[in-house]
Amino acid sequence: MQSLKILLLGAAIGSATALPAAASSSSWYNSEGGKVRLVTSGKADAAGRIQGVLDIALKPGWKTYWRDPGDAGVPPQLDISGSTNIADAQLSFPAPQRHDDGYGKWAGYDYPVSLPVVFTLSAAKDPAVIDADIFLGICETICIPVQTRLTVDPGSDPDNAEDTALVKASFAALPTPARSDFGINVLPGDHETLVVEASFPGDAEAADFFVAGERDYMFGSPARSEKDGKLIFTVPILDRPSTTPTDGGLHYTLTSSTGAVEGVLPFP
Structure with a gap:
């Protein structure tokens, strides 16, 4: 389709x-x-x-x-x-x-x-x-x-x-800039996954994480899980450049029941 x-x-x-x-x-x-x-x-x-x-x-x-x-x-x-x-x-x-x-x-x-x-x-x-x-x-x-x-x-x-x-x-x-109590922390992943820990106000069910596939990256839909009371998003990396870029990063938006923030995360 x-x-x-x-x-x-x-x-x-x-x-x-x-x-x-x-x-x-x-x-x-x-x-x-x-x-x-x-x-x-x-x-x-x-x-x-x-x-x-x-x-x-x-x-x-x-x-x-x-x-x-x-x-x-x-x-x-x-x-x-x-x-x-x-x-x-x-x-x-x-x-x-x-x-x-x-x-x-x-x-x-x-x-x-x-x-x-x-x-x-x-x-x-x-x-x-x-x-x-x-x-x-x-x-x-x-x-x-x-x-x-x-x-x-x-x-x-x-x-x-x-x-x-x-x-x-x-x-x-527009989403406001990410901050320590409303944003993401990149966790160790592997060549095929991007893993982030999310901090946000409000209901966990309402939270969502969006990362933009830029510079030849392509991402799948994130899987949600919980670890030590924190919401974890594991995002499949469907495609990536042959060489990891050394400048800039990937735009992301984190939404919650009370608003949204955005930022740039390092290339995985």
């Missing part, structure tokens, strides 16, 4: 360009399962950074993916190489939910979601135009990839209160 889903996804790929909007947000791009747009706060800070969101309005029964899409999904991607005075764009992700739809297991969202993004200007005091190629999967029983270009001139409407409020709320909803 997984290969069928991938084939259906691949056959559905197309592209379109949304008309540019003279505002701190782009026009909506409509697809079968929902619509997407880019929204910005309009103003760069002193360091030349503009906050924004990739706003995904899903129709009922449709879904989209976290930074790690699971067995056969499509993670959201944003390419700003065609932009003017934009050096970088970094997406962030709200805490996901775990799903099994019969075709595969995946982490993501089955409700409208706004993904925060920070745009970094090449020259902090110069005007900028965001010209972003967007690629993400919006899925019901099969995936309909959304591929479009969204354009925003953040300086054209820098005081749009509605856009600013959406951006502010989306950043406020």
